[in-house]
Amino acid sequence: MDRSQAGTAxxxxxxxxxxxxxxxxxxxxxxxxxxxxxxxPEGPSGGDGPGGHRPGPSAAGRFWVLHTASGQRLPxxxxxxxxxxxxxxxxxxxxxxxxxxxxxxxxxxxGIGDVVGLSGPRGLGWDLRAAVGLDLLVVxxxxxxxxxxxxxxxxxxxxxxxxxxxxxxAGAVWSASGPEREQGDGLTGAIAPGGLAEPALRFDPxxxxxxxxxxxxxxxxxxxxLRAQGVPAAxxxxxxxxxxxxxSGRCGGCRFEGAAGPVRACSDGPVLRYDQLPVSxxxxxxxxxx
Numbered sequence: 001m002d003r004s005q006a007g008t009a010x011x012x013x014x015x016x017x018x019x020x021x022x023x024x025x026x027x028x029x030x031x032x033x034x035x036x037x038x039x040x041p042e043g044p045s046g047g048d049g050p051g052g053h054r055p056g057p058s059a060a061g062r063f064w065v066l067h068t069a070s071g072q073r074l075p076x077x078x079x080x081x082x083x084x085x086x087x088x089x090x091x092x093x094x095x096x097x098x099x100x101x102x103x104x105x106x107x108x109x110x111g112i113g114d115v116v117g118l119s120g121p122r123g124l125g126w127d128l129r130a131a132v133g134l135d136l137l138v139v140x141x142x143x144x145x146x147x148x149x150x151x152x153x154x155x156x157x158x159x160x161x162x163x164x165x166x167x168x169x170a171g172a173v174w175s176a177s178g179p180e181r182e183q184g185d186g187l188t189g190a191i192a193p194g195g196l197a198e199p200a201l202r203f204d205p206x207x208x209x210x211x212x213x214x215x216x217x218x219x220x221x222x223x224x225x226l227r228a229q230g231v232p233a234a235x236x237x238x239x240x241x242x243x244x245x246x247x248s249g250r251c252g253g254c255r256f257e258g259a260a261g262p263v264r265a266c267s268d269g270p271v272l273r274y275d276q277l278p279v280s281x282x283x284x285x286x287x288x289x290x
Contacts, residue, residue: 018119019065019067019116019117019118019119020041020117020118020119021041021042021043021115021116021117021118022039022040022041022042022096022115022116022117022118023039023040023041023042023113023114023115023116024037024038024039024110024111024112024113024114024115024116025038025039025040025095025112026038026112027110027111027112030099030143030146031142031143033101033102033103034099034100034101034102034103034143035099035100035103035110036079036097036098036099036100036146037066037076037097037098037099037100037110038095038096038097039095039096039097039098039116039118040095042115060078060125060126060128060147060150060151060154061077061078061124061125061126061147061151061239061270061271062078062120062121062122062123062124062125062270062271063075063076063077063078063101063120063121063122063123063241063244063266063270064076064077064078064098064118064119064120064121064122065118065119065120065122066098066100066110066116066117066118067116067117067118067119068109068110068114068116069114069115069116070109072104072109073246074100074101074102074103074109074110075100075101075102075241075244075245075246075266076098076099076100076101076118077098077099077101077146077147077241077270078096078097078098078121078125078150079097079098079099079146079147079149079150080095080096080097080098080150098118099143099146099147101241101242101244102244102245122266122267123265123266123267123268123269123270123271124268124269124270124271125270125271126151126211126237126271127237127271128151128154128155128161130209130234130235130237131161131162131209132161132162133161133162133163134162134163134207134208134209134235135162135163135164135165135166135203135204135207135208135209136155136162136164136165136166136208136209136211137166137168137191137201137203137208137209137210137211137226138151138152138155138165138166138167138168138169138210138211139167139168139169139191139193139201139210139211139212139213139214139222140168140169140170140212140213140214141169141170141171141193141194141214141215141218142170142214142215143213143214143215143242144212144213144214144215144219144239145169145170145213147213147239147241148169148211148213151211152165152167156176159176163177163207164176164177166201166202166203167201168191168192168193168201170194171194171198171199172199173199173200173201175201186204186206186207187202187203187204188204188205188229188230189202189203189204189205189208189226189229189230189231190202190203190229191203191222191225191226191229193214193218193221193222193225205226205229205230205231206230208226208231208235209235209236209237210223210226210231210235210236210237211237211239212226212236212237212238212239213238213239213241214239215242216238216240216242216243219238219239220238220277223236223238223274223277226274227274233273233274233275234273234274234275236273236274237271237272237273237274238271238272238273238274238277239270239271240254240265240269240270240271240272241265241270243256243265243269243270244265244266244270245266246266252264254266254270256278257278258272258276258277258278259275259276259277259278260275260276263276
């Protein structure tokens with residue numbers, strides 16, 4: 001379903017409503033209030049019903065909801081390059097990495113060995129179809145790097161779909177062009193989100209789809225710079241995962257006033273187009289407190 005054609009109800013998609021059990025086999029801190037967890041399916045895999053579960057495919061940029069034993073619901077971004085699908089052949093093929101967002105302070109949650117429920121995926125992720133036949137520009141830094149890793153690996157696996165792949169990752173630049181694309185042809189734009197001291201990545205504004213992930217304030221500023229250089233607003237995609245709150249779509253903690261009316265990061269995103277952001281182009285600020 002095309003992003004522009006789906007209504008709000010249809011776009012807030014969930015593959016299966018019952019949480020599926022996963023055991024935490026590793027964990028490490030990603031940022032304040034965030035944990036990256038490595039999960040393995042608990043119990044028999046590959047089946048539906050009481051004896052097992054059949055996880056849906058991962059969708060880069062969408063989010064899952066972790067259900068803890070204490071009843072907490074934590075939104076979690078997919079940061080695994082592997083699809084969230086187990087063929088039951090080996091334990092490694094079953095592992096998945098997610099980044100739990102807004103982990104509360106206090107007693108330890110999501111410890112190694114704990115079993116959590118995993119439901120989803122929800123919301124809208126990166127729209128790679130929009131970049132088919134065009135140049136794909138990927139810009140990420142700090143906590144946004146994990147969100148873009150699955151995108152880069154998929155783009156490399158399907159390189160023939162794009163004219164070029166250009167990556168700015170925490171100050172490092174990298175690009176790969178297709179056989180019919182010269183590196184210097186039409187590259188009239190340049191972006192260095194980390195500041196003038198960082199190397200700039202050159203791109204063709206008229207034929208670029210940009211995916212941006214990092215601290216939301218800096219990401220919005222980068223989106224404004226790309227728009228000023230001629231990248232169409234509808235081709236700039238911004239990760240707004242840091243706005244996610246309850247993960248249920250009920251609390252309103254991720255709602256903000258966008259250019260065309262109210263936007264909920266959990267259902268209209270968490271990956272948003274630049275033309276969905278506030279008219280000023282500033283980073284969106286929630287209008288409600290969960």
